[in-house]
Amino acid sequence: MARKALPAGRADDRAGDRWLTVTINRSPAEVGSAGKPPAPLDRFGEDIDVRVRPAPGDRGTELAVRLKEPPSALASSAPARLAGEDPRQEVRLALREAKALLEAGEVMLPDSPPTTHATPGGKALGLLARRSGGEGVL
Template identity: 70%
Template sequence: MNKLWWAVPVVAAGAAAARRSQPSHRTDEQANDRWLTVTINRTPADVGSEGKPPAPLDELAERIDIEIRPAPGDRGTELAARFKEPVPALSTSAPARLAGQDPRQELRRALRDAKALLEAGEVLRPDTPPTTRPTPGGKLIEVFTRRSGGEGVL
């Protein structure tokens, strides 16, 4: 039994590789053409009128489609947006996302800002760091924050 200790990692790696090699149900083109949605705790009438998107989405109005609909279970309003033209796959690659050149990041940021403005009346931004001298932990968090690509997740 002691001679088979290497079999467990090999089997796990093989299972992971097989799972990655299976075709996904969504093509790359469909993934780049999907709706991005936020739920806002306001009525549909408060979120936007016909033909006029909320303030942060105004800048993108010519490039995006917008849908405003009641959220399921009477829990506010869903604000959905997507680009009219499909986003090129090259601009959504990992290097483009890390460099901040993915156009979907701009749309995600605009949706988050619209939600903040409609719910709180302002877009809250973090203050400067509480420490005046750089620390190793602070540098690590700064790297991860920069790498998050403005998407709100690390």
């Protein structure tokens, strides 16, 4: 199937140009104060675009981020994602951490090492989580 040409001035719909968005249960003033992105997104400096706006239906705030320079096809390939070398993975992780910090005040991490013995279901879940490549998507 052929892809339609986009009108002039519109961004390409490649995955690297997409906004990564989370909804945060806080007001826009608490999320994007002083025009600075929330920690840990601030470590990316000028490498990212950040958009903060009220979520639809008065349900908090939408925090959206994207890389200013989309990664190359090689950097965003399946092998690069599996190896944890896709630059978008860092942005996704920072966005999830920002949401956790703003809503809960801390980033919750699992016990390491686990305090119990793994069950067969737990082993399968661990395998799937490792395959997700740090992106939060299986």
